[in-house]
Amino acid sequence: MTAQCVSLAHGRLTQEYGxxxxLWIGHYPIVILSGFQTVKEGLINHSEELNDRPMTHFILHAFKRKGIGFANGHGWKQQRRFGIVTMRNLGLGKKGMEHQIEEEAHRLVEAFFQAKGQPLDPSVLIGNAISSLISVVSFGYRFTHEDETFQKLMETIDTLARxxxxxxxxxxxxFPGIMKYLPGLHQKALSGMQMGLAFAKEEIEKHKEHQGLYDPQDFIDYYLLQMEKSKGDPNTTFSEDNLAQCxxxxxxAGTETTSSTLQWGLLLMVAxxxxxxRVYKEMEEVLGSFNSISYQDRKKLPYTNAVIHEVQRAKYILPxxxxxxxxxxxxxxxxxxxxxxxxxxxxxSVLLDPKHWETPKEFNPNHFLDKEGNFITREDFLPFGAGARVCLGEQxxxxxxxxxxxxxxxxxxFQLPEGVKELNKxxxxxxxxxxxxxxxxxxxRSSL
Structure with missing residues (x-):
């Protein structure tokens, strides 16, 4: 059953049953948890019991119990623990990764500037910027957006999403026994997976050629180092196949979600x-026209920070x-x-729970501000999930x-093109x- 079907069916079930x-699909039950208290009970208070992923025939065929997102048991725990430590080592939350993001933000501004105020579709520019950063994390360098291999990789991700x-x-x-012999989108998705994995393995081979010549610079470097450390361990799950899957x-996981959220953010600013x-004025008053912006500045920009959080709440990107x-x-x-x-x-349902949000169906940054205008952190703000499977790339x-x-x-x-009265929200x-x-x-802006 697709995510849309579960989402639509759940809405009616929740209204009637709480x-x-x-939800029964033939002989298979699907338990649906809704509302903050119920979801919190499941994901946080019973995190250990709910840390597995279901293994559908396609997931088994495509992911082969490798990687992090669709693995279970000892393999998942070992890969995820490594992923958390490595993301920290790569400088997430520190100046190292922040510098890379700032550079890509400047490139994105320049790409928007090239349109000279004419109507443009922001989705491609934003998607390219996000995927370039993931390339830096994974491989230690960014692709040019015209690179044929990079474009094929983005097409693969789009196919898998669809x-x-x-x-x-x-x-x-x-019907896996029948479907694996029939043509269709499933064959294109499986082919795309193989292409993506082959591309990752090519990058792994390049890194192996220079292994040991310098300190680890990216995810592949750290993983290969971990493979060396784990040699002789009979319980290790560190392998090149697992690395390619990761x-x-x-x-x-990182391209579509963040890209969609930023697209929503610009749309809501136009609307x-x-x-x-008010966001622009706060930045000008606090930072001035010429000072650079750092991640730490969010503490000085409570309204701007509240707006970004409200975009994530009001337009959560998963069904x-x-x-x-x-x-x-x-x-x-x-x-x-x-x-x-x-x-x-x-x-x-957590982010739109009327018991917790004053105007859940409205775009209202005040959800994240106290009466004095200070930013407030809320435990019912869970766009990255919670518990043992909380998003690895949250920071x-x-x-x-x-x-x-x-x-x-x-x-x-940002404004509407001439002749356009409103955007579809x-x-x-x-x-x-x-x-x-x-x-x-x-x-x-005049200060550009």
């Missing part, structure tokens, strides 16, 4: 020019959370959930969103809830 519901919420995916889940997952102007599977029998809120049961957490995504958003709004005033429901295609005009 925040803890079960396939993840398609009818062929559901058909493959229920790299592909970094691109899949709310008063909020856009539902990525499904979990009970790793053991679970008793939760008076209900018994058997081992191997599929569990879906509706994070949208990187937070830095990207803040630095890209502030650089763009400081450099340009409803999402296109897919693997992510991205905006309908739109164009805007980026008018350079």
């Amino acid at each position: 925040n803890f519901t079960t 396939f993840g919420v398609s009818i062929p995916h559901a058909m493959y889940t229920f 790299i592909l997952e970094l691109f899949i 709310n020019p008063d909020i856009q102007e 539902v959370g990525i499904p979990r599977r009970c790793s053991k029998d679970l008793n939760m809120l008076g209900f018994h959930i058997p081992r191997k049961t599929l569990v879906v957490t509706d994070l949208n 990187m995504a937070r830095m990207e969103l803040f630095l890209f958003f502030t650089h763009l709004l400081r450099a340009f005033r 409803d999402p296109v429901v897919g693997l992510s809830m991205h905006p309908h295609p739109y164009k805007l005009c980026a008018i350079p």
Whole structure:
């Protein structure tokens, strides 16, 4: 069943049966958790029991229990622990990665400036900037956006995103014996996976040629070093196959989500020019016209920080959370959930919970401000998930969103193209809830 189907069905079930519901697909139950308290109980208080991913026929065929996102047990724990430590070593939250993001933000501003105030579609420019950063993290360098290999990799990610919420995916889940012999989008997705993995392995071979000549610079360097350390360990899961899978997952998980959120951010600024102007004025008053912007500046810019958080809340980019599977029998809120049961957490319902948000269906930055205008951190703000499977790239995504958003709004005033009265604020429901295609005009500020 696709994410849209679960999301649509869950809305009706929740209204009738509450925040803890079960949806039956044939003989298979899917438990759906909705609302902040119920989701918190599942993801945080029962994190250990809900740390597995379901293994559909396609996931087994495509991911082969490798990587981080769709692995379970000892392999998942070992790979994830390594991923967390390595992301920290690469400087996430420190000056190292922040410098790379700032450089890419400047390139993005220049790309917008090339349009000279004429209507432009921001999606490609933003997507290229995000994927370039993941390239730096993975390989230690950025591709030019015209690079043929880079373009093929982006096409692969787009194909996998479309396939993840398609009818062929559901058909493959229920009829794998037939589908693997039939043509269709599932074959294109599998072919794309193989192309992406082959590309990653080429990069691994290049790194192996220079291994030991310098300190680790990127994800591949650190992983190869870990493989050396783990030689002779019978319990190790560190291998080139696992490394290639991890790299592909970094691109899949990190590109679409952050790109869609930034696209929503610009759309909402066009739709709310008063909020856009207030963000710009706060930056000018606090930082002046010529000072650079750092990630630490979010503490001095409470309104701007609140706007970015509200974009994430009001336009959360996933229909539902990525499904979990009970790793053991679970008793939760008076209900018994058997081992191997599929569990879906509706994070949208958390971010739109009327019991926790004053105006949940409105774009309102005041959700993250106290009466004195200070920024407030909220425990019911869970766009990156929670518990053992919380997003591995959360810190990187937070830095990207803040630095890209502030650089763009400081450099340009965004407005509707001539003759366009409004933009469509409803999402296109897919693997992510991205905006309908739109164009805007980026008018350079006088201080540029």
